[in-house]
Amino acid sequence: MKKICVLLLVFVIILIKSGAAQENFLQYVNPLIGTKKMGHTFPGATVPFGAVQLSPDTDTLPYEMGGKYNPDVYKYCAGYQYDDPTIVGFSHTHFSGTGHSDLGDFLIMPTTGRLQLNPGTADKPETGYRSRFRHASERAEPDYYSVLLDDDHILAELTTTTRVGVHQYTFPKSEDAHIILDLMHGIYNYKDKNVWTFVRVENDTLVTGYRQTNGWARTRTVYFAMTFSKPVTSYGFASFKSYPYKGFWRRFDQSDNFPEMAGEQLRAHFDFKTGDQEKILIKFALSPVSTKNALENLQTETPGNDFEAIKKQGQQKWNKELAKIKIEALNKEDMTSFYTAMYHAFLSPTVYMDQNGEYKGLDQNVHKAEGFTNYTTFSLWDTYRALHPFFNLIQPKRNNDMIRSMLAHQQQSVHKMLPVWSHYANENWCMSGYHSVAVIADAIVKGNVSFDANQALNACIQTANVRYYDGLGTYIRRGYVPEDERPNSVSTTLEYAFDDWSIAQAARRLNRMDVYDTFMKRSQNWKNVYDPSTGFMRPRLSNGSFRKDFDVLSTNGQGFIEGNSWNYSLFVPQDPKGMIALMGGEKKFLPHLDSLFTMHLPDHFFEETEDITRDGIIGNYVHGNEPSHHVAYLYNFTAQPWKTQERIRMILKMQYKPSVDGLGGNDDCGQMSAWYIFSTLGFYPFAPGSEEYQLGSPAIKKAVLQLENGKTFTIDVQNQSDKNVYVSKVLLNGQPVKGTTIRHSDILKGGVLQFVMAARHR
Secondary structure, eight states: OHHHHHHHHHHHHHHHHHHHHTOOOGGGOOTTTTOSTTOOOOOSBOOTTOSOOBEEEOOOOBSEETTEEOGGGGGGTTSOOTTOSEEOEEESOOOSSOSSOOOOOSEEEEEESSOOOSOOOSSOGGGSSOEEOOGGGOEEETTEEEEEETTTTEEEEEEEOSSEEEEEEEEOSEEEEEEEEESSOOSSBOTTOEEEEEEEEOSSSEEEEEEEEOSSSSSEEEEEEEEESSOOSEEEEEESSOOOOOGGGGGSOOSSSOSEEEESSEEEEEEEEEOTTEEEEEEEEEESSOHHHHHHHHHHHOOSOOHHHHHHHHHHHHHHHHTTEEEEOSSHHHHHHHHHHHHHHTSOSEEOSOTTSEEEOTTSSEEEOOSSOOEEOEEHHHHTTTHHHHHHHHOHHHHHHHHHHHHHHHHHOTTOOOOSEEOSSOBOOOSSSOTHHHHHHHHHHTTOOOSOHHHHHHHHHHHTTOTTSTTHHHHHHHSSOOTTTSTTHHHHHHHHHHHHHHHHHHHHHTTOHHHHHHHHHHHGGGGGGEETTTTEEOOBOTTSOBOSSOOTTOOSSSSOSSSOHHHHTTOOTTOHHHHHHHTTOHHHHHHHHHHHHHOOOOHHHHHHOTTOOGGGEETTEETTSGGGTTGGGGGGGTTOTHHHHHHHHHHHHHHBOSSTTOBSSOOGGGHHHHHHHHHHHTEEOSSBTBSEEEEOOOOSSEEEEEOTTSOEEEEEEESOOSSOOEEEEEEETTEEOOSSEEEHHHHHTOEEEEEEEESSOO
């Protein structure tokens, strides 16, 4: 009897553990959040950090109209806008939440009836292959998207593996069913973005090819292999750009079922006869190297044709990642906001290598990632602030691989520079600073290192001394970037100074004190653009004088990028106490900081800043622009830390909602989401490169962090409510926390961080 009881107890324990493992976090994720207005997210299917991000495109407007920049094109950075009534098709690559765009490769669209090889227009979709759709028939989940294409009565379903997009289309009975493959399509259509495309029909179920583009990424080639679950009955191509006589090619009749075609502007069609409710499965694999590798990716990752099995596998991957933080919230809406933020945070960077480890490098040669996964899509001006620190905490192994990818980039660079904003074997040089050094420093300082730390520090030093990069030589010589030599000079100076500080922190951790001294001195260069006569950061000229024409609220040509002087005058995360002292001490600083959240902006601010809506602004605090992300935590460095708690809870409520327009700005490859996650948990990486987190006001009742070292860190919040936003007491493992910080190393040890909340501040 005793043995039976023991066996029953073991069985119950196994069931309990199994039940915990099976908890469904997917139910709280809504990929449609952020697809309306400014979020620039996409609703389609992808696995965590997947190379294929397969999603519907509702439109892609031309970059220019009538020879002038088309401002409406900005809406389509992710290819999808919730308010649009039609879908053009489903393409395989997307950015999530960016303020710039590219990609949108290899658009597929199923149709029936008369063959049409142009997309038509949104107001007259019947003139092309696009289709009307309704959100009532649309469904979006992690690694699954479906929608009914009303015009042709076709159910479209999408799922993915890391490198393969899987389409399942349920057709009505038709003698004329078609699959359109559009190689002209692309997001952010620059004039002549397509350089060359090639399609080859290998047999009646296999098609291969590639696409070369010159868009935001100047030299980009993507290869593909596509298979059909059913043999095609016929196929054809259409070139939308004529070419002169091609000599011996005229010996072939290329008008019907000719097995290959090349050109800049190509579309292809593959034809079928379908029975009522017949499903056609398409598997579409990508490779940065070759069609051979694309086919190997396809065969390795999707050996079968079971759509539901592939979907289940992808969703299990998502559930595993989402389970790394288990929260209890006040309501289901907060659960949705939190887990959707985690979902968005795990969309990029993206895997950039084939199953065999090969990828095309920055030097346009084929390389092999040995012992690590190679990644791309590094929006570092955004993501160094909170996303990579979040990875250091929750995804440390992946963050190590991302850093090794950055180091490989640096070795392949003719400038020997770490990435600034890179994707698909290209450096876009977008935004200011060289913030990969902050990502590397943050990992070194926090002890998350599986790479050669001294080699990585050397790469940081090399990057910080490329004198011909964006005014860096003048910055090193003068201590600031002059506005009459470089635009955005103040932003650039401030961001260089922060990056220098982060290098110094890594050097101190590695006991390289000569490097530490050099870069700590450089990190004080922020003082050189502070004008004490105005109390603001101000553009300085090469003769040493401050620029005369100056508007602290203007964003137009004033020396700042994605912000104004009022915002950037608070951007000194490496030395907040020094900044407060220089600005006249707390007595002057606190009213200045308060006014940021309460002031009224003039109309010209909105007229100058096309990528900002009034919905995303609190006073002059623009949450959608990353230089402000640390600002609410500045009160912690004053005698009024309770205002940090108050502001954080206000921002969480105002800038994040579980709705399609629920993001108060571009998600920027997960940075906005990472800010939400940290701030909801109650702490934030104020200065990446430091081991310290600043405490805020948690917005959950409880959270359990499953750390990669096997330990758990629990956040327990007492007296939580929408009114109780102030922290009356903080305990770490039962001991009072003095001050406003906790350390990364304390979290890694595991334990319990307890907040006691109150309706009034202390």
